[in-house]
Amino acid sequence: MTISVEEFIFSDEYCGGIPNGKRLKACIPGGSSVPILPANLFLKTAKVKTRMMNYESLADGGFCNGKYDGIGGFIVLDETNV
Secondary structure, eight states: OOSHHHHHHHHHTOOOOOOGGGOEEEOOOSTTTSSEEEHHHHHHTTTTTTTSSHHHHTTTOOOOSSSSSGOOOOEETTTOOO
Protein backbone atom coordinates (compact mmCIF):
# COMPACT_ATOMS: atom_id res chain seq x y z
CA MET A 1 0.00 0.00 0.00
CA THR A 2 1.17 3.51 -0.65
CA ILE A 3 -0.26 5.20 2.46
CA SER A 4 1.40 5.84 5.80
CA VAL A 5 0.57 3.87 8.92
CA GLU A 6 -0.61 7.11 10.52
CA GLU A 7 -3.03 7.79 7.65
CA PHE A 8 -4.28 4.19 7.79
CA ILE A 9 -5.07 4.45 11.51
CA PHE A 10 -6.39 8.01 11.72
CA SER A 11 -8.11 8.81 8.41
CA ASP A 12 -11.87 8.42 8.10
CA GLU A 13 -11.34 6.58 4.81
CA TYR A 14 -9.67 3.60 6.53
CA CYS A 15 -9.77 2.97 10.31
CA GLY A 16 -11.28 6.24 11.49
CA GLY A 17 -8.89 6.98 14.33
CA ILE A 18 -9.11 6.12 17.98
CA PRO A 19 -12.50 6.74 19.61
CA ASN A 20 -13.11 9.29 22.37
CA GLY A 21 -9.91 11.24 21.73
CA LYS A 22 -7.69 8.55 23.22
CA ARG A 23 -4.00 8.40 22.27
CA LEU A 24 -2.32 5.64 20.32
CA LYS A 25 -0.38 3.40 22.70
CA ALA A 26 0.75 0.51 20.49
CA CYS A 27 -0.07 -1.63 17.46
CA ILE A 28 0.11 -5.28 16.55
CA PRO A 29 0.57 -5.15 12.76
CA GLY A 30 0.05 -8.84 12.04
CA GLY A 31 -0.41 -12.18 13.72
CA SER A 32 1.19 -13.88 16.69
CA SER A 33 4.68 -13.75 15.14
CA VAL A 34 4.73 -9.94 15.31
CA PRO A 35 5.51 -8.20 18.63
CA ILE A 36 3.42 -5.42 20.16
CA LEU A 37 5.01 -2.22 18.90
CA PRO A 38 4.83 0.96 20.99
CA ALA A 39 3.58 4.04 19.15
CA ASN A 40 6.95 5.80 19.34
CA LEU A 41 8.57 2.93 17.39
CA PHE A 42 5.68 2.28 15.08
CA LEU A 43 4.77 5.58 13.40
CA LYS A 44 8.36 6.20 12.23
CA THR A 45 10.91 3.73 10.88
CA ALA A 46 14.28 3.02 12.49
CA LYS A 47 15.65 5.59 10.03
CA VAL A 48 13.09 8.14 11.32
CA LYS A 49 11.10 8.13 8.10
CA THR A 50 7.33 7.92 7.84
CA ARG A 51 6.35 4.27 8.19
CA MET A 52 4.28 3.09 5.24
CA MET A 53 1.74 0.27 5.00
CA ASN A 54 3.99 -2.09 3.06
CA TYR A 55 6.17 -5.02 4.07
CA GLU A 56 9.51 -3.26 3.61
CA SER A 57 8.55 -0.29 5.76
CA LEU A 58 6.85 -2.40 8.43
CA ALA A 59 9.92 -4.68 8.58
CA ASP A 60 12.29 -1.71 9.09
CA GLY A 61 13.53 -2.01 12.66
CA GLY A 62 13.55 -5.80 12.76
CA PHE A 63 9.94 -6.22 13.85
CA CYS A 64 9.04 -8.89 11.28
CA ASN A 65 10.46 -12.36 10.87
CA GLY A 66 9.30 -13.28 7.39
CA LYS A 67 5.87 -14.59 8.37
CA TYR A 68 4.40 -11.12 8.66
CA ASP A 69 2.63 -10.11 5.48
CA GLY A 70 0.21 -13.04 5.01
CA ILE A 71 -1.96 -12.58 8.10
CA GLY A 72 -3.56 -9.21 7.31
CA GLY A 73 -4.35 -8.43 10.97
CA PHE A 74 -3.84 -4.97 12.41
CA ILE A 75 -4.73 -4.29 16.04
CA VAL A 76 -4.55 -0.78 17.45
CA LEU A 77 -4.28 -0.30 21.21
CA ASP A 78 -5.12 2.98 22.89
CA GLU A 79 -3.88 4.41 26.17
CA THR A 80 -6.55 2.55 28.17
CA ASN A 81 -5.26 -0.89 27.14
CA VAL A 82 -2.99 -2.52 29.70
